[in-house]
Amino acid sequence: xxxxxxxxxxxxxxxxxxxxxxxxxxxxxxxxxxxxxxxxxxxxxxxxxxxxxxxxxxxxxxxxxxxxxxxxxxxxxxxxxxxxxxxxxxxxxxxxxxxxxxxxxxxxxxxxxxxxxxxxxxxxxxxxxxxxxxxxxxxxxxxxxx
Numbered sequence: 001x002x003x004x005x006x007x008x009x010x011x012x013x014x015x016x017x018x019x020x021x022x023x024x025x026x027x028x029x030x031x032x033x034x035x036x037x038x039x040x041x042x043x044x045x046x047x048x049x050x051x052x053x054x055x056x057x058x059x060x061x062x063x064x065x066x067x068x069x070x071x072x073x074x075x076x077x078x079x080x081x082x083x084x085x086x087x088x089x090x091x092x093x094x095x096x097x098x099x100x101x102x103x104x105x106x107x108x109x110x111x112x113x114x115x116x117x118x119x120x121x122x123x124x125x126x127x128x129x130x131x132x133x134x135x136x137x138x139x140x141x142x143x144x145x146x
Contacts, residue, residue, distance in 0.1 A: 022060055
C-alpha cells in the first residue's frame with residue numbers, strides 16, 4: 001500500500017514572483033499562452049488547481065505585438081451595449097491603434113478559468129502600451145520569450 005500523500009499548497013505558503021515581459025515583435029497567441037501559464041502557476045512543481053499560486057506579469061510594448069496571417073483585419077472583437085441592436089464590432093487592427101493593451105488582456109483572459117480564481121489570477125496581469133511601467137519597486141525579473 002502506498003503511504004505517500006499528495007501535497008496541497010495553501011494560500012499562505014505562496015510567494016509570487018514578478019516578471020517583466022517585452023512584447024515587441026512577439027506573436028500574440030504564443031506570448032499569451034506563456035503569460036497564462038505563469039499567471040496560473042502551472043510551471044511550478046507545487047501547482048495546486050484550487051489555489052492562486054501564480055506570479056505577477058508586467059507586459060510592456062503591447063503596441064508592437066505581431067500576428068500571423070490576416071488576423072489584423074479578420075479577427076473581430078464583439079461587445080454589446082445591452083440596448084437593442086447594440087452589437088459593436090472592432091477589428092484587431094483598430095483595437096491595437098486605440099487600446100493596444102486590451103489585445104493581450106483579452107487573449108490571456110480567454111485562456112484562464114472562468115471562475116473567481118480565474119478573475120483573481122487575471123488581476124495579476126499588468127499590460128502597458130509603451131516601454132514604461134510603474135512597477136519598478138517590485139524589481140521584476142525579465143522573462144525571455146523565444
